[in-house]
Amino acid sequence: MPSPGTESEGRFGHKRMSRLGEALASDGMIFFMLAVVVIEATALILWHRRTAQGPDPVELVSFMGAGASLMTAMFFVKRIKKSALPFASALLSALVFHVWHMSLLWTR
Amino acid sequence: MLIDPSATSDAGAPRLLRIARLAFYAHFALSAFSGIAFATFLIPPIPAWMSTPTNIKIMAFSFVWGGQTTVVLGAIAGLAFLTWAIGHRLALAAFAVSFVVSLGAELAGTASGYPFGPYSYTTQLGYLIGGLVPFNIPTSWFYMLVACLGLCGRILPATDDSKSRWWWAFVGGAVLTAWDVSMDPAMVKTTHWLWHNPDLTNAPWLWRILGTGFYFEMPLSNLLGWLLTGIIVARLMLAIVPPSVWVARVSPHRFPLALYATNGILPILICFRWNMVLAGVLGTIAMGIPLYAAWRFDSAAARRASPSSRATGVKSIAISGD
Numbered sequence A: 001m002p003s004p005g006t007e008s009e010g011r012f013g014h015k016r017m018s019r020l021g022e023a024l025a026s027d028g029m030i031f032f033m034l035a036v037v038v039i040e041a042t043a044l045i046l047w048h049r050r051t052a053q054g055p056d057p058v059e060l061v062s063f064m065g066a067g068a069s070l071m072t073a074m075f076f077v078k079r080i081k082k083s084a085l086p087f088a089s090a091l092l093s094a095l096v097f098h099v100w101h102m103s104l105l106w107t108r
Numbered sequence B: 001m002l003i004d005p006s007a008t009s010d011a012g013a014p015r016l017l018r019i020a021r022l023a024f025y026a027h028f029a030l031s032a033f034s035g036i037a038f039a040t041f042l043i044p045p046i047p048a049w050m051s052t053p054t055n056i057k058i059m060a061f062s063f064v065w066g067g068q069t070t071v072v073l074g075a076i077a078g079l080a081f082l083t084w085a086i087g088h089r090l091a092l093a094a095f096a097v098s099f100v101v102s103l104g105a106e107l108a109g110t111a112s113g114y115p116f117g118p119y120s121y122t123t124q125l126g127y128l129i130g131g132l133v134p135f136n137i138p139t140s141w142f143y144m145l146v147a148c149l150g151l152c153g154r155i156l157p158a159t160d161d162s163k164s165r166w167w168w169a170f171v172g173g174a175v176l177t178a179w180d181v182s183m184d185p186a187m188v189k190t191t192h193w194l195w196h197n198p199d200l201t202n203a204p205w206l207w208r209i210l211g212t213g214f215y216f217e218m219p220l221s222n223l224l225g226w227l228l229t230g231i232i233v234a235r236l237m238l239a240i241v242p243p244s245v246w247v248a249r250v251s252p253h254r255f256p257l258a259l260y261a262t263n264g265i266l267p268i269l270i271c272f273r274w275n276m277v278l279a280g281v282l283g284t285i286a287m288g289i290p291l292y293a294a295w296r297f298d299s300a301a302a303r304r305a306s307p308s309s310r311a312t313g314v315k316s317i318a319i320s321g322d
Helices: A004-025 A027-051 A058-075 A085-106 B013-039 B055-087 B088-112 B136-155 B162-189 B206-210 B219-239 B243-250 B255-273 B276-294 B302-303 B311-319
Strands: B119-121 B193-195 B213-215
Touching: A004 A027, A027 A058, A058 A085, A058 B088, A085 B013, B013 B055, B013 B206, B013 B255, B013 B311, B055 B088, B055 B136, B055 B243, B055 B255, B088 B136, B136 B162, B136 B219, B136 B243, B136 B255, B136 B276, B162 B193, B162 B219, B162 B243, B162 B255, B162 B276, B206 B219, B213 B219
Parallel strands: none
Antiparallel strands: B119 B193
16 A cells, blocks of 8 residues: 555646646647747847847747747647648748748848 | 838729729629618518529529629729739738738638637638638738728828837728628628637636627627737738828728728618617717718828829729719
């Protein structure tokens, strides 16, 4: 028979993992990450405008757009039964942002 | 700015204006006919004379093709007019951006319920892109935003700085949303699209406020979604075509006012005749305010706009009562 301490730790760990799983599976996590991306990009663009320091806004948008598109694809892959087009569009958008970003790096 | 707005000369300008005018007249005629039809003999119960086999065929044909033809004509009119006014490069870029972004918002809306709420389209507006969004919906976003930004040019000062562009985008988005006040109840009633509002009895209060179908089945999230999408699409269009260009080349003409007003006819008539008087009254007020303001307060910039190069076209479109 396991000691009470071990059992409770096991249960706690299991609960924690299940909460993490729920959080990752929920739309809320994706919305949170997208909100962070938007806030971060806005703040950096405003900072660049005021001080002319930090990353160039065009490079920033091309870089973060790809990540945001992939997160959007994560959101739509759960709804792929309804239509595959939103998921495919989000992936395509990520590709377009990525190619744009690479072309900016290439011509730097 | 993505494209140099000075590069706007179009060799086929008079022909473009003719196309815009013809498409607009046809758009107006079909909107008026549909409005009268929905306000009279299409109100259930359908009259006996409509039940003959020939009339049933005509009615079925009209239901399939009427709505989509009307919107296509509006889009042709809007695109041809904008091309005539600002040149094909800018007009096509604005069209492409507004089509792609509004289609993205509509795909997201119909697939997930964000940002408008849970709804779906029927096939009455034509082919469904991805089985979700009629191809006509993004085109109607485009030409109505052309009309809305044209109205903005008559009531807002035009400086091309970022703050001014955002303000224009906000007002343009709000003027666009005013259209939905009568349009949504009318289109739901005539089964062009349907709301699938869930039971939110045990949901958090914010979800209940946003998601309850409080206005002829429409949830508040729909108006906010329209405003948000309208602002984003308008802002992108303003990144391509700056406010000063709208003021100088688009707003002096009555075409944007005529296009905006014409698109209010059908939904407002339906609302008044299909027992949704409140939606009809609110829709008339919502669309009437910006129309009246644009009509009354011709901005100084619009008055200053050079009539030299486009004089013939301006005159003809104004005389024609558009």
